[in-house]
Amino acid sequence: MTRWKAFTIHLAISLVIFLMFLGIIVFIWFPGILFSIDGGWNGLRIVLGVDVVLGPLLTLVVFKVGKPGLKFDLSCIAAAQIACMAVGIWIVYQERPIALVFAYDTFYSVSAQEFEDYDKDPGVLNNFPGAYPKLVYTELPDNKIKADIAMMRSQFIGDPLFMQTENYKALPEAAGDVFRRESNVRERADSLVDAVIEDSPACLLSRFVSAHTNGYVCFDPQRRKLTRFYKESS
Numbered sequence: 722m723t724r725w726k727a728f729t730i731h732l733a734i735s736l737v738i739f740l741m742f743l744g745i746i747v748f749i750w751f752p753g754i755l756f757s758i759d760g761g762w763n764g765l766r767i768v769l770g771v772d773v774v775l776g777p778l779l780t781l782v783v784f785k786v787g788k789p790g791l792k793f794d795l796s797c798i799a800a801a802q803i804a805c806m807a808v809g810i811w812i813v814y815q816e817r818p819i820a821l822v823f824a825y826d827t828f829y830s831v832s833a834q835e836f837e838d839y840d841k842d843p844g845v846l847n848n849f850p851g852a853y854p855k856l857v858y859t860e861l862p863d864n865k866i867k868a869d870i871a872m873m874r875s876q877f878i879g880d881p882l883f884m885q886t887e888n889y890k891a892l893p894e895a896a897g898d899v900f901r902r903e904s905n906v907r908e909r910a911d912s913l914v915d916a917v918i919e920d921s922p923a924c925l926l927s928r929f930v931s932a933h934t935n936g937y938v939c940f941d942p943q944r945r946k947l948t949r950f951y952k953e954s955s
Contacts, residue, residue, distance in 0.1 A: 724784040732777040735802075739772050742810065750817040755854070758950045759830045760933040764813030771809055776802035816932070820846055821947070823858040823892060823927065824882035825872045826902040828938055828947070830854070830931035831883060839884045849891045856892040856945060858899050859885050896942040900925045910937045915954040924948070 743765065751761030776798060783794045818830040820843075831854075836843040846855045859882045861868040875882045882888075892899065906926050910918055914937060918926060924939035929950065937951040 722786065724781055727784040728777050728781040731780040732773070735772050735776055738806075739768065742768055742772075746813065749853075750813065752852075752854075753946050754938075754948070754950055755818055755830065758929070758934050758936075759818055759931045760816055761813075763933065764809070764816060767809040767812065768806055771802060771805040775805075818854040818931070819843055820853075820855045820857055822883040822889070823856075823899060824885075825859075825861065825868070826900075826906050827883075827928035827930055828940070829881075829883035830929070832932065835884070835932070841884055841886050845886045845889065849889070851945075857889045858892050859883060860888045860890045892945075894942070896940065896945075897925060900927060900940070903927065906937070910951065913937075913953045914951040916951050918951060919949060 746761050746765055747756050751759060751764075755761060779798045779802075780795065783791070783798065785791065788794075815834045816832050819833050819836070820831045822829045822831055833843055846853070846857070849855045849857055861871055861882075872882060875885070903926050906928060907918065910926060918924075918937070919939055923941045923943065925942060926937055926939060929936055929938040929947075934952070936953050938947045939949040940946070941948045
């Protein structure tokens with residue numbers, strides 16, 4: 722077997738593994754637009770670099786028919802590749818959004834790691850219907866002044882609204898009632914984004930905040946998903 726054939730075989734195996742992982746990231750861990758706006762691509766590059774590029778290249782470098790210790794070298798490459806890929810997958814898994822929490826006027830993408838950082842039990846999400854990431858909102862007083870006070874108080878005491886799991890409620894089918902501050906959001910967005918914001922019943926506009934980006938998103942209440950992202954102009 723030539724080194725190029727060994728490289729090709731290693732590359733083919735690595736691509737199959739990568740494509741399987743790609744499907745998990747795109748369709749399960751970071752569905753819809755979350756892949757592009759919430760770190761899915763960043764996590765994918767970690768695995769791409771190690772699994773598809775580094776491993777096969779090392780095989781190409783060290784492979785030589787009849788070389789003493791070749792099996793040991795290839796075993797070390799495989800072990801290192803598997804270990805690095807496992808670490809990369811674990812990082813992406815921890816960073817995946819497990820809840821889209823609507824709080825006040827903003828969707829927060831909350832990862833498994835953030836639940837751990839705030840010492841919150843992610844198991845609370847099992848009480849809500851639907852696939853992950855769960856669609857929930859933080860219940861606030863109906864009175865506008867009391868809701869504003871609750872929002873400001875959460876900022877001062879370091880207990881952000883989006884992590885107040887005791888106030889989580891499932892986002893209702895009539896989600897428009899929860900987006901009561903949408904008109905204010907639209908007014909702010911008009912001067913902050915370089916795009917024409919979709920204006921239709923299928924677009925309930927809110928701010929969007931995650932560990933990777935922030936801007937504005939359209940939420941389609943019928944499809945129950947985020948459909949478009951608007952980045953704030955720099």
